[in-house]
Amino acid sequence: MAFATACKLQEPVTIADKLFLDLRRAILEGELPAGKKISEPELATAYGVSRGSLREAIGKLENCNLVTRKPNIGARIIGFSTSQLMEIYQIREAMEGMAARLAAENMAEDEVARLRRILERHKAEIDQHHNYSQQDVDLDFHFSIIQGSKNSRLIRMLCQDLYDLVRFYRFRLKASFNRSEQAFQEHNLIVAAIERRDGEMAETLMRHHIRASRDYACKMLDKVSPSEV
Amino acid sequence: MAFATACKLQEPVTIADKLFLDLRRAILEGELPAGKKISEPELATAYGVSRGSLREAIGKLENCNLVTRKPNIGARIIGFSTSQLMEIYQIREAMEGMAARLAAENMAEDEVARLRRILERHKAEIDQHHNYSQQDVDLDFHFSIIQGSKNSRLIRMLCQDLYDLVRFYRFRLKASFNRSEQAFQEHNLIVAAIERRDGEMAETLMRHHIRASRDYACKMLDKVSPSEV
DNA sequence: CATCCTGACATTGTTGACACTTTCAAGTTA
DNA sequence: TAACTTGAAAGTGTCAACAATGTCAGGATG
Numbered sequence A, B: 001m002a003f004a005t006a007c008k009l010q011e012p013v014t015i016a017d018k019l020f021l022d023l024r025r026a027i028l029e030g031e032l033p034a035g036k037k038i039s040e041p042e043l044a045t046a047y048g049v050s051r052g053s054l055r056e057a058i059g060k061l062e063n064c065n066l067v068t069r070k071p072n073i074g075a076r077i078i079g080f081s082t083s084q085l086m087e088i089y090q091i092r093e094a095m096e097g098m099a100a101r102l103a104a105e106n107m108a109e110d111e112v113a114r115l116r117r118i119l120e121r122h123k124a125e126i127d128q129h130h131n132y133s134q135q136d137v138d139l140d141f142h143f144s145i146i147q148g149s150k151n152s153r154l155i156r157m158l159c160q161d162l163y164d165l166v167r168f169y170r171f172r173l174k175a176s177f178n179r180s181e182q183a184f185q186e187h188n189l190i191v192a193a194i195e196r197r198d199g200e201m202a203e204t205l206m207r208h209h210i211r212a213s214r215d216y217a218c219k220m221l222d223k224v225s226p227s228e229v
Numbered sequence C: 001c002a003t004c005c006t007g008a009c010a011t012t013g014t015t016g017a018c019a020c021t022t023t024c025a026a027g028t029t030a
Numbered sequence D: 001t002a003a004c005t006t007g008a009a010a011g012t013g014t015c016a017a018c019a020a021t022g023t024c025a026g027g028a029t030g
Helices: A002-007 A016-027 A038-048 A051-063 A082-106 A108-125 A131-148 A152-176 A178-195 A199-224 B002-007 B014-026 B040-047 B051-063 B080-106 B107-129 B131-148 B152-176 B181-194 B199-224
Strands: A067-070 A074-077 B067-070 B073-076
Touching: A016 A038, A016 A051, A016 A152, A016 B152, A038 A051, A038 B051, A051 A067, A051 A074, A051 B051, A082 A131, A082 A178, A082 A199, A082 B080, A108 A131, A108 B067, A131 A152, A131 A178, A152 A199, A152 B067, A152 B080, A152 B152, B014 B040, B014 B051, B014 B152, B040 B051, B051 B067, B051 B073, B051 B199, B080 B131, B080 B152, B080 B181, B080 B199, B107 B181, B131 B152, B131 B181, B152 B199, B181 B199
Parallel strands: none
Antiparallel strands: A067 A074, B067 B073
8 A cells, every 4th residue: 555655664673663563553454453451461472572672562552542551550452432533533624734735835746746646546446446445545645645745744743643543443434434436526626726736725625525524424423323422 | 830730631650751751841941952862871870760761751752752763773852943843833723723713612611711811811921021921821822722622632632742842942942032912912812703602713813823923933033043954 | 238458460660681783993905 | 095894882672580550359347
């Protein structure tokens, strides 16, 4: 997936880094269930490393907001709740809106062209009903715009901190999400605004897009489990 | 300072936590100079703790973006650059704008009243030329609005991740910053919008306020050191 | 019967020692 | 002299053992 590769610039050189990536993948792909308590001795022996390295890896996971720790009690995988998902959408609306504005101002021409190609790929996969890869192409789209903002800290906050959570939720709700055609239309408008270098409009459209995505997710969650917190 | 106390909910119970808070304060207040390399053995003996605890504390500092680490090479305190400061302002514009919108929608009446009182304190200190405490009152103002958003993740991202950096820069540039009267007027407008529960306007005004603050900082930096990166 | 102690067990926090990598200066060679 | 090699020193990464804390079942007490 282009998203993962492009977002992870540095190779894992140390054991703790490798472990961190392993555990992150395991959490994002549901191998380690949400809400589960992490037992340090258990995991350490399972992965064949010492507790020290594991603790360092857990520390990094805490930074990604994928686990929470309490002193003298331990770490657990985050749970998922509708309210937390809504919070994430609000933050994405603000930050990706800004990213779209900056991308319209700062993206190089070839980057804009690449963005347009992602859109074409998206359309092709819709026509062929490749539902499984539409999520990847969607991530690529958002990721490219974030990169285009050229704001290194914004990029880090979104790609490293927030999008892990997005993927965490997306993986667990993927069955419900099939808004690709509508999303494609909205993506189209955003790219057009970026091509016109209209930052104001790009931001407005991106915020609208993410709000629509939030509303859709909210409706789907209500349908699936109306009583769930 | 109300900001620091209210933002730190949990007591430091573990050695690594205490060390983390100590080091964070030392960095924010310039005790440890920007850009300095951190020697683990040196610091560990200086604080009378083992390297393991120190490394855990450094990990937390890395999460706050106050130090950067490279494998097998070590950690160093972040440096400061105008471009990085501008990036932070862009992110604050987006996120605090959203926070102000949500605060207008979600703040309880007594919280709004408290906000108004902060403003009165601000005015009193301007009249008495208490420049040193105006920065604190400014932090309290922004912090209260962020809290008022009721978005727990937004609060965490701003208060824990971004505002450490704000304080890092503010401490090192405090001499140049004397925009309190203008800032007070802008704060006034924002509170008025929140009191009217006008989220749209609160966001617009907050974004304007932060952009004005950025422009001012930019101008000051140019005046002080036009050639600096 | 419910509540409170109590003590053994399991888990986390902390430490010092060992292994590996980087750095840097002295010496060698073209 | 400049560039490369080498070896020691310093620093970081990793580990296993110890100390401190939290957990929970069993029994005593009202």
